[in-house]
Amino acid sequence: MSHGRQVSIAVPISAGVVCALVGFTSSFAVVLAGLRAVGADAHQAASGLLAVSVAMGVVGIVLSWRFRIPITAAWSTPGAALLVSTGAVSGGWPAAVGAFAVTGALIVVTGFWPGLADLVSRIPGPIAQAMLAGVLLPLCLAPVAALAHHPLVIAPVLLTWLALLRPAPRAAVPAAFGVALIVIAVSMVYQGHGVEVSAIIPQLTPTAPSLTVQALTGVAIPLYIVTMASQNIPGVAVMATFGYRVPWRASLMLTGVASVATAFAGGHTVNLAAISAALAAGPDADPDPHRRWVAAFTSGCVQVVLAMVSAGLVAVVLVAPDGVVQAVAGVALLGAFASAAAAALTDVDLRVGAAVAFVIAASGVAIAGVGSAFWALVAGLSVHLLTRGRAGGTTPGGSGPSGHAATAADEGRGAEQ
Known part of the structure; x- marks a missing residue:
């Protein structure tokens, strides 16, 4: 089948560069905040960002090369947001690392056991x-x-994001991140702060993991569910819209193993890209769908390069004026929040249970040392089960992104047979 005039190989390569840059800069602040929230110090957070950046790059390189389709990997941005809301857990940073490893193991098991x-x-x-x-x-x-x-330091970040939101939505958050770095640099010069050279050298800081009940229930299980429901499953769905069948088992196996391996260096989760997947898999990456894997391969290579500057970014961001990092993280997550909120209210029969889950998760209240995300799921499901008979018997999993899980697994198995 002809795809028209063959375009230069530079087109998918440039698309891969954009894919990596957008994914990295759009959520760097969120991931850093998540690692810090669960107890990582500056060196441990820099190590986690280095490890997970290299891992997602390598996973994307391997999958795109092996299957010749534009599969891209990413860190779990919603998972990092979950870590922010969870905060410090019983057992501290080692317990969080143990929870990361358990999450990766659950992803591996999901690949083996549909x-x-x-x-x-x-x-x-x-x-x-x-x-x-x-x-x-x-x-x-x-x-x-x-x-x-702090209007003087926050306004430039938010105005940049707002100015680009309509004409160049994909560039809005990366540009806001760039302006935030400029604001931080100006603040450092004004206050006479500096960054030690040793702080910008990338290095791994291993952590011996431990396991606590609070870390398992408050971090590992919610992180696994969020990663599957908001990253892996939608990632498969996005790829399907462009005519690609993701090898489900191989993808989960590789991302799960990568997640376990990076956990010991402080990385939280590696998964299939969802939103940014379209940048490499869509027609803008290359009119010929058989060449778009080059974009994903390039994206993986750029992610590995970006990993080398992550320590320097961490060192700079950690001396930022109050509110700057939070502003970037907030605008980066607005789109995900809008999509999640809209999906939560689509089914009238599930609306009350969804509302209960929403308010409990938003409260941030920990009960018996377990974070609000876990209790939000428990309460939401309980209300749904109590009201299901009166609401007309909606089938669980029948709507929303989570309803695609079985289909994604079936399609993946079919592709590997």
């Missing part, structure tokens, strides 16, 4: 999305509070 994906699919999509929306809400409110308290 029944686990089916179990995830039994969680009604609106309730899972309501939990995510509740987790994201406080982070999306942060720029408003920051603007009220």
